[in-house]
Amino acid sequence: MADDVHVVYKVNGAGARKGGATAALSRLFTRGPAPGMREVHAVKGVTFVAYKGEAIGLIGTNGSGKSTLLSAIAGLQPVARGRIYSHGQPSLLGVNAALMNDLTGERNVVLGGLAMGMSKQQIRERYQSIVDFSGINEKGDFISLPMRTYSSGMGARLRFSIAAAKDHDVLMIDEALATGDAAFQRRSQARIEELREQAGTVFLVSHGIGTVRETCDRAIWLEAGVLRMDGPADEVCDAYERFTSGR
Template identity: 70%
Template sequence: MDDRYETSNDVTVTLPRIVERIPTVVVDDAHVIYRVHKGAGGGNTPVAALRRLVKRSSAPNIQEVHAVKGVSFTAYRGEAIGLIGSNGSGKSTLLRTIAGLLPVNRGAVYTQGQPSLLGVNAALLNDLSGERNVTLGCLAMGMQPDDVARMTPEIIEFSGINQRGDFASLPMRTYSSGMAARLRFSIAAAKKHDVLLIDEALATGDKGFRKRSEQRVRELREGAGTVFLVSHQLSSVRDTCERTIWLESGVIRMDGPTDEVIRAYEAFANGK
């Protein structure tokens, strides 16, 4: 079956929905298992470490976490999808897998272009001024130097870090965590992404910024991208996403229109 054939043939029928839905992210029965260091504990003495080296066994303080257990879904162009679920349900792991930063142990994740993950711990260079970080961040996203020079004032304006004096020329280590998060979001949102993954980044800003960033997410979506939003703030999911996936203990509990899913999720969370 060919998409072009479909659309050109059906000119008389006006479909309520766009016929050509182009998938941007296809997740096929993905399992993600990662290893975590439990940190200092028993068997962490130098002697024990040496014995492990000799015996070539792995450290005892490493535990395997089966974070995503067989998740499948397809995301289409122009969609904004909210990911909700209680803490430790595998939301962030799933995002990092889509971004190609964590390998799947079973199944597969296919993406169009290179998804960009925007997380709260996306650190830039703290010793440099905000302005230089904007330049670096934009170049790191593959923008051309003259575009970067043109966009820099806009990005700083959007982030609003200059509302309390000239913070753009101060090193980023002097920023409050909210300011730094705002700047990071503004940098990442300056470019059109095929797939943008946002991990709790909108929650850090103040109210004015949150409004602006929600607007920005909508614009990015209209620019024919797909946006994933992980958030514990159901209101921001409700405002930006029309589709929501509810993840619980690494499996999809529900996937559908945001209103329905959030209603079910709230009932679940209250009933606990």
């Protein structure tokens, strides 16, 4: 549950490096702000309740606050005002989630599984299914190569496959389905359905409205940090497409 959630963060703007060390020390002792520092009010008073078994799509134009909201739900981004309540442990999967590029895919499966809370025994039992699900070995033994040799799509598929191998109370996916081919997207959507049947809750951030329609039964539309619409996925996606087509 998100209750009147506001997220504000600071970014360095033009002039942030001016002034040198002396000016920086002066600001430190006077508690003054750095020049060029500005606040971004990324999420503005968002309230909703998510229920077990739901798959909820988060849609909106670039910079609308979707990924920031997911980070706040996962506890990775502090909220300025409001509260977030959860009956389970949220897990955030983004395509930019860091794996270790100098290690092989095989080693990253182990490390990623441990990071997701799986035991070594569970990783051993699920290892082959993770590799098969990702499809990265379909054209060669890529799992034994360093991650730096992977394309961005291969890396994203492996990250999703590791996360999908574990049952989650709340799984949040940030654009992970946009990088796979049609076969991988079908596997991903089937896995999301399994997670829902196991009483989990799934949030999906995607610019692909078709993916949200096919995968989610509910959608939340954020625009400029404000919750603009929350309802059945088809209705919200229709309204969003009318909005974007008229811009």
